[in-house]
Amino acid sequence: MIVANEVTMKFYTPGKAPFVALDSLSCQIPRGCIYGMIGANGSGKSTFLRLLSGVYRPASGSITIDDMPVWDNPAAKSRIVYIPDDLYFLPQSSMKDMARMYRALYPSFNYDRFHKLSETFKLDPTANLNTFSKGMRRQAAAILGLSSMPDYLFFDETFDGLDPVMRGLVKQVIYRDVIERNTTTIITSHSLHELEDTCDQLALLHRGGIIFQSDVQDLKTSLFKVQTAFASPFTKEKFEGLNILSYTQMGSVCTFILRGDRAATEAHIRAMSPLLLDILPLTLEEVFVYEMEALGYSFKDILM
Template identity: 30%
Template sequence: MIEVKNVSKKINGRNVLRDVSFKIGEGEIFGLLGRNGSGKTTLLRLIQQILLPDQGEIYFKDVLIKDHPLVKQNIVYMPVVNPYFDRYHYHQLLQLLKKIYPKFDVTYANELVNRYEIPEKVKYRDLSTGLKKQLSLILSFAIKPAVILLDEPTDGIDAVTRNDVLQLMIDEVAERETSILITSHRLEDIERICNRIGFLEENKLTSVMDLDQLKNDYVKIQMAFEEDMNLNIRKKGIAVLDQAGIFYTVLVSKSDAEVKDYLKSLQPKVWNELPVNLEEVFIAKFGGKRRW
């Protein structure tokens, strides 16, 4: 559906993305993770061609997007904030989007606006953060795109609204096989809805993996010692998720028998192996310079 091939981008002389490649299939929800400044938003803007890559190519169904601008009608980008919408209320936005997107489904949009009780005569800028997110998502889905690019769609909204927004995404993918590329700092949301994830690290895509595979590849180990083992563990570069006195929680690759053997050689008095979640893997991958 979408293929990003060897894409690099500099902004103000700084490398933002370097040689990034990945594919998103039909009906897939792909989570893009990385710390602030890692290039997530830039990558979404490149796919939508708001920005153009310095190197590399981006395809939609094997069609080079930059050479066929009409293809962009199949791709919708929902930014963190959308100031373009600010001065319009819902019905005015309908009229604008119908002119731009010929497949825009007014009936579908009206159905969702009624379901979520979004005020139809209130200007977008006067809506709450949660209602803005819901309305933007409804309008994005009503365009009937093949691909939606979502930048922090659940940022700044309450738990009930967040649940509604996530369910709306899941329903859309199930019913229409829409492909979604989503960035979010709410890792529990990514874990709930995504099929695969990719990690942006030092401006490169360092890993792309299935979420189930990710959880199967790592194990969380809780240990307790008779004395402080912090220095011993840090020297080995082992990911320490938490430490309280002589109690440690570390993250280890299941295939790394050498690390496990080393930890056992320190003679812990407690040893518990537990399943991991996405947040713990994220901390291990991106929090290392601060933690160990």
């Protein structure tokens, strides 16, 4: 389990105030979870992953993996593989060379999986990695990471660069690892769509803090849209007692976003004898937008 407790990360720039990349961030990621993180560039996703990988040390607060701090801790690091957005391979190396190195670093490295995945992805393990396209290098990095069989695997915007077929393949491997070895995975992405499909937990990062974190499945059911009309004039007060996030009314028809239990809400409104009542689900993006607005942010601003 990953536990981040009030983690703060600052970057010193001479002559200016330090740039706060993470601001008292706290979260808990249980074993076996596939955790998605979404946020604009500079929101702190990569910084967070680097802290988790032991590359950075927090300015304050603590980051532990299974109760062990990661910083300068080879025992912890040997169970973690971090695949950064900006990939680095040893100069003039091939996938095979890198595999050999990974084998030395991670005793759990599995050559069978490596060969199988290389085949499946149609990548030549003996070719110089410099000759690979950007997408192929991402695939190679993913293969190497997965073949290392780590307990914790972090993909920093790796998926954004893979085509859907590859993505599906990688996901399958991840799922198997979750089942077989309770692997914990963190995936960061720009695309909510992608995370929605793969992850079971989702967090939104903005300016160094998690402003929103939730179980993906719950998210979809946490909010819904209600459209209803009444014969007699009414105002919003009519719906006092309901947890309304956003309310618009045009004449006798009103539309609002509601948090709560759907059946109970339906019953409540029906009891008022509406002329019409529609309860509609929201897409994940819409859920996000309204949740953000409720928190005081504009989602568009956050993701742009």
